Amino acid sequence: MTLLRRHPILTIGFALALALTLFFAGRFVAQVVYWSDPARQEQEVQGWMTLRYVAKSWRLPPRDLYEAAGLPGPVRGQPQTLEQLAEDRGIPLPQLIAEVEAAIDRLIAERASEGTAAP
Numbered sequence: 001m002t003l004l005r006r007h008p009i010l011t012i013g014f015a016l017a018l019a020l021t022l023f024f025a026g027r028f029v030a031q032v033v034y035w036s037d038p039a040r041q042e043q044e045v046q047g048w049m050t051l052r053y054v055a056k057s058w059r060l061p062p063r064d065l066y067e068a069a070g071l072p073g074p075v076r077g078q079p080q081t082l083e084q085l086a087e088d089r090g091i092p093l094p095q096l097i098a099e100v101e102a103a104i105d106r107l108i109a110e111r112a113s114e115g116t117a118a119p
Contacts, residue, residue, distance in 0.1 A: 045097050047083040068103035
């Protein structure tokens, strides 16, 4: 008698748990590989990026970058690019990029003065 016939619910539950574990492990590995690439670190800020992307690239907490740049937090499930944020605020994109870069510089300076260098 097979395991599936003897314990169908347990077998199906185990298979689902295994599938979910593999899915999330795969996502984790993909993110680690993506963000470990030196080309992705400390990238020049561009209009197509979201503020969360910029924060991850510069290894900064996204909330801190939002606050330092004076921008509202993202609406869940609807990330906006810097181009969209500039348009919403009615300012030119280069001005918003300059504000974000100044915020990055302030956060890095604060981190250095606290003695917590980037990993």
